[in-house]
Amino acid sequence: TGLSIILRDSNDFVLCGKAVFIDKATNPKLVELDALLVGIRLAQSLNFDKVIFEIDCACIINRLCKHKDDITIFGHHIKEVREMLNSFSKAEVKWVNRGDNKVVDFFVNGHSLIV
Numbered sequence: 376t377g378l379s380i381i382l383r384d385s386n387d388f389v390l391c392g393k394a395v396f397i398d399k400a401t402n403p404k405l406v407e408l409d410a411l412l413v414g415i416r417l418a419q420s421l422n423f424d425k426v427i428f429e430i431d432c433a434c435i436i437n438r439l440c441k442h443k444d445d446i447t448i449f450g451h452h453i454k455e456v457r458e459m460l461n462s463f464s465k466a467e468v469k470w471v472n473r474g475d476n477k478v479v480d481f482f483v484n485g486h487s488l489i490v
Contacts, residue, residue, distance in 0.1 A: 379392065379393070379394045379410070380392065380393045380394075380410055380413055380414045380417065382414075382417065382418075382421075393413075402449075403432075404432060404434055404435065404449060405448070405449065405452070407430055407431075407432040407434075407435055408432075408435055408449070408452050408453070408456065409452075410430070411428060411430055411435065411456060411468070412452070412455065412456060412459070414428055415428070415456065415459045415460065416459075418463070419459070419462060419463075423463070424463060424464045424465070425463065425464060425465040425466075426463050426465070426466050426467070427466075427467045427468075427469060428466070428467070428468045428469070429468075429469050429470075429471040430468065430469075430470065430471070431470065431471055431472065432470075433470055435453075435468075436468060436469075436470045438450075438453045439453060439456065439457065439468055456468075
């Protein structure tokens with residue numbers, strides 16, 4: 376399993392990126408959620424105030440929009456994401472078609488980015 380985190384400015388210029396590969400089999404939704412959490416922490420560490428996170432996992436977008444209590448591990452992580460998003464003055468999580476994100480595909484295919 377692999378996950379990629381791409382940091383872009385408001386003009387879509389790639390500022391930096393990171394690809395992480397996980398050897399063990401795991402739940403793909405949890406991997407997507409972990410990537411989102413890493414991205415949020417990165418944006419917080421850089422003191423960004425207004426952010427847009429893009430992911431290709433519709434399940435996570437749907438779960439973030441629903442405000443039901445969920446006592447599963449996945450539900451706990453969704454709650455953590457919601458709380459972390461509140462640290463920004465403006466934060467949005469958007470769904471993007473996986474095929475439309477060429478930069479992420481570049482990373483997943485084993486390339487690296489030096490900034």
